[in-house]
Amino acid sequence: MMARPARALLVGLAVVGAGIVVAALRVNQYVYFAGYVVLQYVVIATAWNILGGYAGYVNFGTPAFFALGAYTAVFLIQSTRAPLPVLILAGGLVSALLGLGIGYLTLRLRGVFFSIATLALSIVLQTMIINWEYVGGSRGLSVIRPSGPPFGSYVTFLFTVMVLLSVVAVTVARFIERSWIGRGLAALRDNEEAAECMGVPTLRLKLFATTVSGFLLGVAGAPFPYYVTFVEPNSAFNLDYAVNALAMPMIGGTTSWVGPVIGAVLLGTAQQLATVTISSEMNLFIVGVVLVAFVVLAPEGILGLVRRLRGR
């Protein structure tokens, strides 16, 4: 039993190491750009799954959390030119607060009602950003990257940061899943009343899940301004984030931390390739067809398929 956390740590370190090696190879700038996006989705999908997969609360407001992280960063860049780690931490904390807020919503709202509330939240937040001139309002804002990243080009640096963040996110998710928290959340997902009766502290668990999920989504959004160098509400609050955050864990499998990772890597990479090979109309079309096919044919995601093949 003692070996497990140690091994997890080792594996995490190995992934970070591999990421740094990839960054050091300086193979081809495009790999970092595409890789950044895929890893960003690993973080988003993992974060979403903590609430959606483990606790069964479907969050449609992913763009709100992501954009809140991004705009917190924009605000800090505008006001203090704070360094990237500060941006990431601040973005995460602000989103975590929002997460805590929607956590209290779960007191009264379940199922689809909760989803609709998060959707409404996203729209209200977007309107606020649109009317806030300081962070660019509806016109958007060009962000100038700080000169001289610690190593390599700025994008390799951002890529490495994202590798680190995704390892952190996955580790957190894995820890939650395997601890009593994860079991509590699973009980809550299956039957909230029963869990409550059995003495599971449902409210505290839910607040924990929404806060952690919000934190990680904000963390994923914070480096975004430096990645695109131009932030405007429509792209930061893009519906794609909501759909992908939902679709990736569904394709991978929602019950385990591996599911979102597989889903994000597969779907994220497929989307990146489709953008530069076939038209993106087809890209969206494929996403649609894949989604329908998966939920119809493989309701447990890829993990479920594998499990079935192994005869479990």
Added chain:
Amino acid sequence: MVAGLLLGGFYAAVSLGVSLIFGLLDIANIAQPAFVILGSYAAYVMNSSFGLDPILTGLLFTPVFYFLGAVVYRLYYGSFERRGDESLRGLVFFFGVLFIIEVSLSLKYGVDYRLVDAAYIGKSIDLGGVGIAFRLLVPCLVGLAMTLALHLFLSRTFYGRAVMAVSQDRLALRLMGADPVQIKTIAFGVGIAAASLAGALLITIAPVVPSTDRDYIGRMFAITVLGGMGSVAGTLVAAVILGVAESLMATFFGPSWSLAVSFGILLVVLAVRPAGLFGR
């Protein structure tokens, strides 16, 4: 104020389908707005090639949409409801359907703004100093007629009552000798058929592109929830509230915040009274 009432009538028309499918059948059909846009394009095609009135087209196409809805429901039933894991996966399923419809439309008809032409567009009538646009008046009236029709359908016909029953007690319905799946198929079909007409109204009011549906997802579900899930009268009232709120904001405080106010109302209602204003 008047503009808000008119807008409300139109919103009611758009939301009725959701109210029926989501409110009564408990199916989170997030693809409904896409069906509405599909209705808009049907109206556009018939209007530009045959000069047919958009609303007439909407009416003519209801059987086609009904059939489409029935097929979609059968697929949905077969894949999810029968297995009993409909909520989350069903949501994803309809998201997929939404994309497929949206992209098919943009592949076929491109991404230009589409409009229709009808005799009453651009004319207005003067009622006591307030000019009322036919472009808004007609959709409002049709919306009211649809609301009434749906209300009559649900309360007066056998199938309508069966739909009401299926949302409450499936077992009792089976004892009555009706097949819930068949009833739900009918209800779903009717909901989608309503989208055909709603789409025709939409393109009468404003130009449409395939991605217009995304603007309406929030509004439709907001109205349904606000109206108390499946209450036809509630849907109408909620739609009017939303329409008036948007219009008043636009007139007096600056339109910039109108959307946020509508959804702010929704958030507050959800937090305070999740069953909606007219919940059962």
Added chain:
Amino acid sequence: MKRSGTWGLLNWALIGATVGALVLASGGVFVARGADPIKIGFGMALTGGLSANGKPALLAVQIWKDDVNKRGGLLGRPVELVYYDDQTNPATVPGIYTKLLDVDKVDLIISGYGTNLIAPLMPIAMERKLTILGMFGLANNEKYRYPNFFQIQPAGPDPQTSTAIGFFELAATQTPRPQTVAIVGADAEYPQNALVGARELIKKFGFKTVYDKTYPPSTVDYTPIVRAIKATNADIVFVASYPPDSVGMLRAAHEVGLQPKIFGGGMVGLQFTSVMTSMGSMLNGVVNYDFWAPEPTMLAFPGIKEFLNEYQARAAKAGVDPLGYYLPPYSYALVQVLGQAVDATKSLDQQKLADYIRATEFNTIVGRVKFGKNGEWAKGRTLMVQYQKVHGTGIEQFRGPGKKVVLYPEELKSGAIIYPYSAAKN
């Protein structure tokens, strides 16, 4: 929990397998093609909000490519276009351009269509010291002041006021002189910029603002807004809007009976053929910005007729705007500038090209183009046109002159303004 050991390994194996498979799959895509042709790379809005303009722009660039290749290409090499869909989403731009530069190894780049899609390209181009030609961006270079950026929209040295300047200059010269102004626009990038410019000009010309509001782009009904404007009784109504709201505002103005002395300004979308043919006579009297109109003064430039013939012949098949009077001539002119620079310098050296473009006056199908401060046109040339005598909704009437009369600037003027607005409305 005892199976967690095998589970962990299996999971990692699974992740490894998917990553590996994808890397292998992408390897096929990354194979570089022969180095013979000159490759020009760009992202373009082929889906999403700006695609109604992005697709015609792409067609214009393709026509240029065919024209050039018919004449034997550039530097004796054929020209090839490499382009991807940016989905009107700025977040895709960094990825697309690094792919173009590092994987496709394009020789030259041009921007995609629109301010928001140019903005994320700026730092990439600057980092690599590339020459970029921007396709219709507003004030993209104000913050960066990058010397090798050039922009084809004829906004001139002061981009923010460029949309509105003609409108307010015209208003100021009318008799009786209008006094009060209402301005309104959508909460989006272009309308907000146009409004900032309009406020500046209102101050400059000494008008009085009586209404200044913005609305969300997803607004369905515009009559409450128009009614509020009507209540202020403004002489001048300046609207900065995107296509759906332009239609909504215009319809609402007719329904509510808005009667200012001059109406229009910065309404995007009225220039689109599909909108013109459905709005028909409702357009009459509107004074709006434009870039191109089939008036004799605009048709005088060499090559424009041939281009439009070719464009209109191919438009139906490409499923884009059938007339192409708004942006396509400028998209063509943009690549013309690039092509002429390559021919003249006999080189693909980015710095040489930029130096040449900065110093030269180009002869294009939209007239003579000389770049000045921040890579904008040295002198602005945004047109103000008035729709006149539009009858019904037929498309044929818009092909020829007389419907979109150029009022501004003076040197391209093709007719007189009908003032006030109600006189032209009929």
